[in-house]
Amino acid sequence: xxxxxxxxxxxxxxxxxxxxxxxxxxxxxxxxxxxxxxxxxxxxxxxxxxxxxxxxxxxxxxxxxxxxxxxxxxxxxxxxxxxxxxxxxxxxxxxxxxxxxxxxxxxxxxxxxxxxxxxxxxxxxxxxxxxxxxxxxxxxxxxxxxxxxxxxxxxxxxxxxxxxxxxxxxxxxxxxxxxxxxxxxxxxxxxxxxxxxxxxxxxxxxxxxxxxxxxxxxxxxxxxxxxxxxxxxxxxxxxxxxxxxxxxxxxxxxxxxxxxxxxxxxxxxxxxxxxxxxxxxxxxxxxxxxxxxxxxxxxxxxxxxxxxxxxxxxxxxxxxxxxxxxxxxxxxxxxxxxxxxxxxxxxxxxxxxxxxxxxxxxxxxxxxxxxxxx
Amino acid sequence: xxxxxxxxxxxxxxxxxxxxxxxxxxxxxxxxxxxxxxxxxxxxxxxxxxxxxxxxxxxxxxxxxxxxxxxxxxxxxxxxxxxxxxxxxxxxxxxxxxxxxxxxxxxxxxxxxxxxxxxxxxxxxxxxxxxxxxxxxxxxxxxxxxxxxxxxxxxxxxxxxxxxxxxxxxxxxxxxxxxxxxxxxxxxxxxxxxxxxxxxxxxxxxxxxxxxxxxxxxxxxxxxxxxxxxxxxxxxxxxxxxxxxxxxxxxxxxxxxxxxxxxxxxxxxxxxxxxxxxxxxxxxxxxxxxxxxxxxxxxxxxxxxxxxxxxxxxxxxxxxxxxxxxxxxxxxxxxxxxxxxxxxxxxxxxxxxxxxxxxxxxxxxxxxxxxxxxxxxxxxxxxxxxxxxxxxxxxxxx
Ligand SMILES: Cc1cc2nc3c(=O)[nH]c(=O)nc-3n(C[C@H](O)[C@H](O)[C@H](O)COP(=O)(O)OP(=O)(O)OC[C@H]3O[C@@H](n4cnc5c(N)ncnc54)[C@H](O)[C@@H]3O)c2cc1C
Numbered sequence: 001x002x003x004x005x006x007x008x009x010x011x012x013x014x015x016x017x018x019x020x021x022x023x024x025x026x027x028x029x030x031x032x033x034x035x036x037x038x039x040x041x042x043x044x045x046x047x048x049x050x051x052x053x054x055x056x057x058x059x060x061x062x063x064x065x066x067x068x069x070x071x072x073x074x075x076x077x078x079x080x081x082x083x084x085x086x087x088x089x090x091x092x093x094x095x096x097x098x099x100x101x102x103x104x105x106x107x108x109x110x111x112x113x114x115x116x117x118x119x120x121x122x123x124x125x126x127x128x129x130x131x132x133x134x135x136x137x138x139x140x141x142x143x144x145x146x147x148x149x150x151x152x153x154x155x156x157x158x159x160x161x162x163x164x165x166x167x168x169x170x171x172x173x174x175x176x177x178x179x180x181x182x183x184x185x186x187x188x189x190x191x192x193x194x195x196x197x198x199x200x201x202x203x204x205x206x207x208x209x210x211x212x213x214x215x216x217x218x219x220x221x222x223x224x225x226x227x228x229x230x231x232x233x234x235x236x237x238x239x240x241x242x243x244x245x246x247x248x249x250x251x252x253x254x255x256x257x258x259x260x261x262x263x264x265x266x267x268x269x270x271x272x273x274x275x276x277x278x279x280x281x282x283x284x285x286x287x288x289x290x291x292x293x294x295x296x297x298x299x300x301x302x303x304x305x306x307x308x309x310x311x312x313x314x315x316x317x318x319x320x321x322x323x324x325x326x327x328x329x330x331x332x333x334x335x336x337x338x339x340x341x342x343x344x345x346x347x348x349x350x351x352x353x354x355x356x357x358x359x360x361x362x363x364x365x366x367x368x369x370x371x372x373x374x
Numbered sequence: 375x376x377x378x379x380x381x382x383x384x385x386x387x388x389x390x391x392x393x394x395x396x397x398x399x400x401x402x403x404x405x406x407x408x409x410x411x412x413x414x415x416x417x418x419x420x421x422x423x424x425x426x427x428x429x430x431x432x433x434x435x436x437x438x439x440x441x442x443x444x445x446x447x448x449x450x451x452x453x454x455x456x457x458x459x460x461x462x463x464x465x466x467x468x469x470x471x472x473x474x475x476x477x478x479x480x481x482x483x484x485x486x487x488x489x490x491x492x493x494x495x496x497x498x499x500x501x502x503x504x505x506x507x508x509x510x511x512x513x514x515x516x517x518x519x520x521x522x523x524x525x526x527x528x529x530x531x532x533x534x535x536x537x538x539x540x541x542x543x544x545x546x547x548x549x550x551x552x553x554x555x556x557x558x559x560x561x562x563x564x565x566x567x568x569x570x571x572x573x574x575x576x577x578x579x580x581x582x583x584x585x586x587x588x589x590x591x592x593x594x595x596x597x598x599x600x601x602x603x604x605x606x607x608x609x610x611x612x613x614x615x616x617x618x619x620x621x622x623x624x625x626x627x628x629x630x631x632x633x634x635x636x637x638x639x640x641x642x643x644x645x646x647x648x649x650x651x652x653x654x655x656x657x658x659x660x661x662x663x664x665x666x667x668x669x670x671x672x673x674x675x676x677x678x679x680x681x682x683x684x685x686x687x688x689x690x691x692x693x694x695x696x697x698x699x700x701x702x703x704x705x706x707x708x709x710x711x712x713x714x715x716x717x718x719x720x721x722x723x724x725x726x727x728x729x730x731x732x733x734x735x736x737x738x739x740x741x742x743x744x745x746x747x748x749x750x751x752x753x754x755x756x757x758x759x760x761x762x763x764x765x766x767x768x769x770x771x772x
Pocket of ligand 1: 263264265266270273274275276331332333334335336338413414507508509510511512513514515516517518540541542543544593747750751752753754755756757760
């Protein structure tokens, strides 16, 4: 039977996340992080204590065995508060793939430490001028002894500086999809990490692999067969990113609403102008419509169903909706929103970068077209 | 009908092109960040470029190019179209074509000020010796300018000014405020305000910088504390400042930097012709082609609004409707273009200036931030739509 409600536990998760983040991750903190300050270790520890790092990790590995949908609900709140930090990379780009494809040894080695907040993990797939396509991966893993060495340059690797483990995609065969995923220690010899200055100051890095040795036990999944795994990681990542973006869009609308009720021009609250009311009507419709898409995608993933179409639809629409909502928010704030003293810019930046990450709307519409059988 | 420029206008364009090539430093492209129809990255507003800009103004003034649009009796060339050509070419090169004083203050003074004031100020403005900033907005008076609180009290030969202005672009690099102040608080709306020129060096003025969301200091808060302004600095008639403001806004709205639109389009076209994504030239991607084609079409539309507005001004018309349409359309397009450009650059678009991987010198993500300002500054899009509907189309106000 159909049911659009969250469960009691999910409501509780959402509420406690919102309370926690508004207390512990105020926008002032976000601002200083954007300027390069370290993510506070005590905040990371508190997030760990709340069970966020282990939310979806099975009980046998020290987590609480929540669902993918639970994770999406948590991330909507994280996006609302635009709280940065390595939770996304570690859990979505690290723990999920290990849970799905890791050997028992890899799981035992990695998952409890992630749940306990002692390991940070990230993903290195993109390369310069090469996004979301197996054929364009040129980083190479060559056999050496009973292991491999990796050579190549990866771009847009999030949180690489703080990560303990990098999940790195490298070419192991000549065929287009002969890609292998390796779990590489960040401290392995031959790795150089350089920060990328990005619009949203969100700690992305260039990672150069220069003859980096890796043991064959550190292959995730099967050799030469990693591309479907990468696609699946991306699919899940886009859905969680959509949750974040919708949370952000909701925050922009809430902030703008509050302002439109208070700010007066021509002796009236600006919210009483029809022009402004229409902006809000457009925002709400955009947000609600988009939220339906990502929730459905998240639910399908939780149910173990194929969510290719739903995830692509969600990412294609949510990124653009977030951009539209943020621009309307800016319009409502007028001059005050154009200063660094106001928080709007933080959301405006993220709406653009979120839309671009893991493939922009065009790419995901192309996916939708494929799913339509075109 | 004739969409061609005259031979004279064409040769003027060539002259300006040569001027720009000769006068702009070779590394100008690396330094100047300028997003079309944005108000936050104009090189003319940044402290860093002040000296260069001051000198450039004097050079432009020497050629008589700062007063091209003004009536000939005040040393002008009576041609807003030529003024627009200058702006078109200079903004293509991301260089300031003038200043608030020359593009907004001068022509307004020529229309509304006393003969004495015209004699005193216009020649100096035309020579490029003076720079103005626009002192309209206040913390509680943005769209509704008539609700300003800054007071100018009559005190013998002077007015004494108290109050605060905000979003004062370039106040930190200018010489005079083009200030709107209340001179008759009891008067009905729009009847009690006066425009006056206030020397930035007057005692009692404090300028506090504001950092915009591009990370640039382009605007300020300005505080007036018992600032004395000689009465001879009043522009037009006392208590009729709104008339001047309306006129000045039409000149202001003409300057959307049409050349800057053409420039970024040219750069994007060049970029997609030489950049491969996933092994394929972006220029061969139907989606990319489609996006750039629609931007080219919209930029042609802005040009239509632009040249028509300038031409109407030369016909002696007050182009209320057209300047608002130009402003509305141009600034909204600036925002769309920034989004489309980011989409085309893909993930690399988020890399800022200084990164070796940043395409187009990181200009586009800066433009994405700046493009927010266009539909807000100089009258918001909502306000422009209101003007178009009521003043332009005669729809009822209530
Ligand atoms: C980059 C930048 C540079 C600027 N430079 C200058 C400068 O040099 N000098 C200067 O004086 N000012 C300057 N401004 C100020 C600018 O003119 C004002 O920001 C603008 O007029 C809007 O005023 P506000 O910010 O107070 O917003 P508000 O007037 O408070 O407007 C808030 C929202 O309400 C809407 N609204 C208000 N009234 C109505 C209505 N009647 N109907 C429908 N909607 C309405 C607005 O459209 C907007 O969406 C600058 C602004 C920016 C962003």
